[in-house]
Amino acid sequence: MTEATGDARSASVEGDGGRRAGRAEQPVDRHLPTQEARDLLALVRDVVRREIRPNAAQEEDAGHFPRDVFTLLSASGLLGLPYDSEYGGGEQPYEVYLQVLEELAAARLTVGLGVSVHSLACHALAAFGGKEQRAEHLPDMLGGGLLGAYCLSEPGAGSDAASLRTSAVRDGGDWVLNGTKAWITHGGIADFYTVLARTSGEGAHGITAFLVPGDAPGLSAAAPERKMGMKGSPTAQVHLDGVRVPDARRIGDEGQGFTIALSALDSGRLGIAACAVGLAQAALDEAMAYALDRRQFGRPIADFQGLRFLLADMATAIEAGRALYLSAARLRDAGKPFSRQAAMAKLLCTDTAMRVTTDAVQVLGGYGYTADFPVERYLREAKMLQIVEGTNQIQRVVIARHLVGPESG
Structure with missing residues (x-):
């Protein structure tokens, strides 16, 4: 490659791999419905400025997952924004939550996407779980420093998610799960997994959702995929080999999973x-x-x-x-x-x-x-x-x- 005279590298600033336009000085104009939401976004921008943006380029290049950032976001109430305050959520409208995601992703996509995936992993329990289930698990999931993953895709079931083959078979008061999930963001580092498994039938019928602890015996993860981007965000297959889950961790009705x-x-x-x-x-x-x-x-x-x-x-x-x-x-x-x-x-x-x-x-x-x-x-x-x-x-x-x-x- 040839380039005309003038060294653009002199414009680089330490910590971001290149010159930045200064989003903190010229932030996107937001139309937020309440003063609480405006204060929330100010908090997010402060976290971005101090904790996320300075090390984004170096950590992505090194393939480093910023677990400390997610711990901070959890402690700050930013991992459960769209969920009920009764269970430790922020009870913010999606209109506000998504603008927070945009700010995080602009600083580092690994963080913004990670928050989105965590929220996705919480959705099944928050929307379809029983009251006792929500009271038992959601507070830790939303604000207790835990990180979630969502397990739907499989090696042979991507766009055709209804063809999944991971099975869940009743054994007394438990379910025994066997199969492999693929392309799982946070695979191998998540504290809990929302897993979709087949309990009966074919196609979209007979699929059931389960909340599986990350340390469950028989649950393991393959080596992270080698990706062209998002190197700081681990994506891996998750193997379930005789993973035993009590029926109390089944989310919703049998067959309601799809x-x-x-x-x-x-x-x-x-x-x-x-x-x-x-x-x-x-x-x-x-x-x-x-x-x-x-x-x-x-x-x-x-x-x-x-x-x-x-x-x-x-x-x-x-x-x-x-x-x-x-x-x-x-x-x-x-x-x-x-x-x-x-x-x-x-x-x-x-x-x-x-x-x-x-x-x-x-x-x-x-x-x-x-x-x-x-x-x-x-x-x-x-x-x-x-x-x-x-x-x-x-x-x-x-x-x-x-x-x-x-x-x-």
């Missing part, structure tokens, strides 16, 4: 959408800072119309994605159906993150392709968001079914 799974995924897709917007916003901030600082032909490259239009398109796409995920969140908060809008938000926001991070690398030119600036990491991370919580092809299937009904085949 309904529980779909309900969780609707909310989880909004979490991924918010994370994608945060990542895209971080990439735009970096691109704008570079364009204002980098000089060619005697002036900042931000003066050139071609680049100005590119930045304008990036910003417009981000605002559209943010508006869509917030609109879906408000439907959820109002108790209205939001499955179609959640799929749309996940689709649009993650495709936007892929496009914006690609354009950010282009704005930085040769430097964008180096690890001296974070945009190359953002690009690698964005690709993953188009895959998790249902690929974007599956989101299109979901949306089309809402529009014109199921396929005739």
Whole structure:
């Protein structure tokens, strides 16, 4: 690669692998419904500034999972924001919770996505568990320093989640679980796993949800997957070899598991959408800072119309994605159906993150392709968001079914 004169590396700041636009100084304008929510976001930005952003680049490069950050988030009440205060949650509307996720993901996607996955793992018990179950387990899950994982996918059951083969067989007052789950975020380090297993039948019928302790005998994890991005977030297969779970840890009714799974995924897709917007916003901030600082032909490259239009398109796409995920969140908060809008938000926001991070690398030119600036990491991370919580092809299937009904085949 060749590059015109001028050393952009001189703009780097220690701790972030490259020059940052300064989100703390120019934060995204938020429209929050209460003073409590505004105070909450101020707390999140303070945690981001002090605890997350300074070490993000180095820790991702080293593949370090920031468990200490999640412990801090739990102690600060930030791991249970959308859940009932009766059980230790923050009782915040999804509209607020998702904006918190966006802020966390903009600082480090491993953290934002990790909070979203933890919330997904809590959803089954919070929404479908019995009152005694919730009282026994949720306080520790939401604010006791625990970290959760969600186990639906398997080596042979990804997009076709209803074909899962992990089994749960009754043995007296217990269930015995056998099988392998795949692509599990926090696999091997989680303190609890929400596991979907087959108790009878075929297809979507006969699937049941269980709350499995992370230290249960017979539960183990394979070595983490070697991924192109998100190296600080462990993703691994989870093996269940005769794992014994008491019936008191069955969530919901027998055979209700697939309904529980779909309900969780609707909310989880909004979490991924918010994370994608945060990542895209971080990439735009970096691109704008570079364009204002980098000089060619005697002036900042931000003066050139071609680049100005590119930045304008990036910003417009981000605002559209943010508006869509917030609109879906408000439907959820109002108790209205939001499955179609959640799929749309996940689709649009993650495709936007892929496009914006690609354009950010282009704005930085040769430097964008180096690890001296974070945009190359953002690009690698964005690709993953188009895959998790249902690929974007599956989101299109979901949306089309809402529009014109199921396929005739």
